Amino acid sequence: PSLNCEASSLINQRRGRHFARQKTDVVRLDTIASELHLTSIKLVKIDCEGYELNALRGAEKLLGRGAIDHLLVELHPRQLGELGQRESDVFDCLQSFGYNSSTTGTVTLWTYGSTKN
DSSP states (O other), X not given: OOOOOSOOOSSOXXXXXXXXXXXXXXXXXXXXXXXTTOOOXXXXXXXXXXXXXXXXXXXXXXXXXXXXXXXXXXXXXXXXHHTTOOHHHHHHHHHHTTEEEEEETTEEEEEETTTOO
């Protein structure tokens, strides 16, 4: 609450023994987009310390209709593993909705279809 260690997570981690815990609400991206009447989104960045697949599942309506042009997804393999998930699960999820990836260095950009810029 009084300290931003810039790596908060919903997964129980060792640093939790040293820092205070804080409760927060979790809201699906589909819900936020609906409430704000968003029909098209240019870019979404997901950096949620292991909950990447869960975040994508919370955007299934948006992803299903290709409403998000581009996604930047920062993966956290160790935390994904703690949830019984793998990086390939995230890739499979995005590909199942018609997203294609391009990688530069350590950053992977996912773009819907092949014709949007």
